[in-house]
Amino acid sequence: MGTFVVTGAASGMGAASAARLREAGHHVLTVDQRDADVVVDLAAPSGRARAAAEVLDRAAGRLDGAVLAAGVGPTGGKARVRTILEVNYFGAVDLLTAWRPALAAGGHARCVVFGSNSTTTIPAVPTAIVDALLRGRAERAVAITTCFGNLAAPPFAYGASKIALTRWVRRHAVLPRWAGAGIRLNVIAPGAVLTPLLEGQLATPAERAQIEAFPIPVGHYGDPDEISRWVAFLCTDAAESACGAVIVIDGGTDAYYRADDWPTTVPLTGVAAYVRRTRRWRDRHPGKQAARGAASQ
């Protein structure tokens, strides 16, 4: 059994995931702003640096997996924008980047990152915020987002943080230093799951009305324990071929709104770039694909 780290492990889906991994026999290190092995504020670069270093120290430089669940919801007016962006995006990306060599050390690490179905269901999230995050430009992302005022800024910050995080995972998951080092990076995108985060939103009448108006075709909120089973599965060898996957577990909300948006064909205008990428792959990987187990030999 291995050593896993779980962020956001003091509550909700992070807590359920940590419990599930322990049940599977793993040693679990926890990171949170309270009630954790490593207590830090992931909204601050110094907190992230400390979390990165302390976990590496406690794990003696080798990790078999990571679950990045720490996050804050789309509430609190524009004063909350920086926290949302810093925790949800940099709180995952900075830690994964720092832990990559330790994840590579064992040769078969499993990482699960919490995205959200907000990535596809919050309308009109400005792409400029997403781009700024992906370029590592926190100040610019905060400045753009706060322009949208108290009402729109928090949901835009939340949606953009999760879109950028999901893209970061998909861009990195396939690279030789991640996939080639045996590390699997995948995203779980829950819909409304009944955790303290959602309960906080439901406690405000205006937000409650909005959340209750949101379509969930299966007819109920998600449950943290249910989500933790998906996390635990992605942390097994059975999920070896899941790489850069985004698993939407939202009771059907995304399918309700976006049924025809994915999958979609490669557009004619994208064919040249597609061919270039295929050639680049062939040039860098001249051998044939091997059977599972032979790839790393």
Ligand code: NAI
């Ligand atoms: P939660 O509020 O129950 O747990 C989040 C954890 O993150 C808490 O233990 C909290 O202390 C920790 N955290 C927050 N800010 C932190 C900081 N600055 N430094 C260190 N730790 C911090 O939330 P929940 O619902 O379990 O969410 C888990 C993940 O799932 C989050 O990334 C959230 O964005 C995402 N998500 C949640 C949904 C929901 O409906 N509950 C829907 C879609 C995604």
